[in-house]
Amino acid sequence: MERKYIKDVQPDEEIIISGWIEKIREQKTIIFIVLKDSTGCIQVAIEKEKMPDMAKAMSALSRQSVVRFYGSAVKAEKVTLKGLEFVPTSFEIESVAQEIPISETTSQELKMDFRWLELRADKERLKFEIRTFVEAKIREFFLKKEYIEIHTPKITSQCSEGGAEVFELDYYGQKAYLTQSPQFYKQMAMASGFDKVFEIGSYYRAEKSFTSRHTAEAFCLDFEVAHLKSHEELMDLEEDLIKFVLRQTKERFGDEILRVFDTEIKVPIKIPRIKLADCFSIFKKYYGVEVKESKRLDLDPDGEKLICDYSKEYLDSELVFITDFPAEARAFYTKKIDGSFDCMGFDMLYRGWEVSSGAVREHRYDILKEQIEEHGVDSAKMKDYLEFFKYGCPPHGGVGLGIDRLIAKLLDLVSIKESIFVFRGPSRLKP
Ligand code: AMO
DSSP: OEEOOGGGOOBTOOEEEEEEEEEEEEOSSEEEEEEEETTEEEEEEEETTTOHHHHHHHHTOOTTOEEEEEEEEEEOTTOTTTTEEEEEEEEEEEEOOOOOSOOTTSOHHHHHHTHHHHTTSHHHHHHHHHHHHHHHHHHHHHHHTTOEEOOOOSEESSOSSOSTTOOEEEETTEEEEEOSOSHHHHHHHHHTTOOEEEEEEEEEOOOOOOSTTOOSEEEEEEEEEESOOOHHHHHHHHHHHHHHHHHHHHHHHHHHHHHHHOOOOOOOSSOOEEEHHHHHHHHHHHHOOOOOGGGTTSOOHHHHHHHHHHHHHHHSOSEEEEEOOBGGGSOTTBOBOTTSSBBSEEEEEETTEEEEEEEEBOOOHHHHHHHHHHTTOOGGGGHHHHHTTSSOOOOEEEEEEEHHHHHHHHTTOSOGGGGSSSOOBTTBOOO
16 A cells, blocks of 8 residues: 555545644544655544544644555545545554644744754645745755855865854864855865856854854855956846846745735846945935944944835845955955946845855955955965965955845744754754
């Protein structure tokens, strides 16, 4: 006998079904069970007189126990679940569940302690089906364009994004770090002549942040391209990617996302590009908000939300690029715009959050070395990184995009925690 997923059960076939007991309803002569597997639910009917041993065992069984039934389904028009009823001839109890320690009203923290139980809900499962799809579409986009997929080391000797928020570890007696970004290795790939690379993987940030958008272990897409001259080219590419992913996801999951998460995916015709300096004029003109001169190096979370509100209301896009940041506010590897204090770095925001940042890089050895010093970093500590630029390296640039954040925004979730399989933060190291 073959095991069938519940979604594939047809009447009058001798099969096996197995899953969790969702509900047990005992009547005088019959016991009804709602059995659930990863594909759906089916009603199982056990007549007490015909199957006394089975009925006795089921009536004593707890919810969420795992059972395997042998038998066949019959048509039962009155049954709302698939119009079918499964009539078992034998059974096996695979696992007896203790009392479930969480419910809908349990605190978020306790639910996270028992994350695997929380994940049994259909809504949770759907999130991860959508995530799988989004990641597959990202990969498809880059493979079609003949990018090479790389997997860079997560244990490193240098910190690419400034050393402050880094997890240190002992590496055979030597100090090492969990990677904050594949940045250096993406750039190494450019010096290796790989031309177009991408990576989908985790990075680690030891920030003591308890915000709804930060995680200590972020799962991200990174890509890097050689022989480009401007950040406009990079934004064109990222815009194509994001529109492709949103369009495909809307086509496949749009209705379900609207029904389950009460949000509609909107694919913009054009993602607007706004210079950072112009954001502050917009805040003043449209919202009467004045930002102090000293706070104009970047957008704070309120600023990110406000510029997204503006983009949505006036430019018909829930996504927006912020460009032309002051060089001093961006990572040392960012290329400066000739004759300006600004650089070729940009962020992309979605529904109020930064979801990606990118830049054209400084690939000229001497200038890069200067920029490292300007940022107050000892260039001797960057010796190994600087080696990449000594032996011929094309101009290049790239982007890092947080997939956890993208999914959280796509599904309009309150916190990034809800988009991650198992979250990691300053006060969370289990399960
Ligand atoms: P950045 O530090 O902005 O840039 O990171 C890129 C993107 O990664 C995601 N991200 C995070 N998501 C959740 N929690 C965190 N703690 C976290 N940290 C980062 C965000 C962010 O936009 N090397 C550059 C990228 C590049 O220029 O290619 C970098 O790491 O969505």
